[in-house]
Amino acid sequence: MKPQLAFYHQQAYPNLSPPQWLQHLPIVTDKDLTDSIESGDYQGYFAYQQVDGQPALSFFARLDGKLVNMYVDLVAGQVAYRRQHGGGRKQHIAKACGLKSNWQPKILDATGGLGRDAAELRNLGCQLRIIERSPYVASLLQDAIHRAASDTTSISQLFTQGFELYHGQSIDLIEQIARTEQPDIIYLDPMFPPRNKSASVKKEMRLVKLLVGEDPDANNLLPIAIENAAKRVVVKRPSYAPYLNEQKPSMSIESKGNRFDVYVK
Secondary structure (H helix, E strand, O other): OOOOEEEEOOOOOOOOOHHHHHOOEEEEEEEHEEEEEEEEOOOOOEEEEEEEEEEEEEEEEHHHHHHHEEEOOHHHHHHHHHHHOOOOHHHHHHHHOOOOOOOOEEEEEEEOOOHHHHHHHHOOOOOEEEEEEOOHHHHHHHHHHHHHHHOHHHHHHHHHHHEEHHHHHHHHHHHHHEEEEOOOOOOOOOOOOOOOOOOHHHHHHHHHHHOOOOOOOHHHHHHHHHHHHHOOOEEEEEEEOOOOOHHHEEEEEEOEEEEEEEOOO
């Protein structure tokens, strides 16, 4: 049986090979890709597409009979809007992390995902180390970090230092990373089935779900995070979701559609 995902090597980008965490995927050509998608051999594929004048690693899949795609952007889009209009340290995520005055904590985001919360915390001056277990999502995020670091504006400085990505299982890496330098805060945002029915969110979440699958061990992250954080653990949950690991937090901060559960050491 053929793998479910592939890397499409385009003639437009002959010098761009699969990133390190995608090198196990089969490489397909134009004709092979067309035949494989139509026959259902592959659920999706990775390829580069032009975004703001530079190639961006993207994931393509067929949903509801249409070919759709996603890529990660840490400079424009939602991240830019939050940076410009989010309210700075008055935001719920900032309050949950205890960001006051000039304190710039070291944060370990142990469930990196698409990196938007990590980018927002970096915009607020925090130093970020990020763990992402999926090689597919980690590759998209790594590509976005490289593009952000090469941005022509001053924003690039946020991603050339103080923003590190690790690929692996958080259960294994949290303690290992904390031994080198204990994080002030460990941030968790485990995957949870969304109830938002908007078309854009639904499409993106379906693509992410296709890449990462289930998250059965999320509860196990909380005790490890509490043990290894110096100050606090922050868990982002949908408003309707139960407490992670059924453990009541020190306090909760409600935002629209989400809740930040804070476990103070």
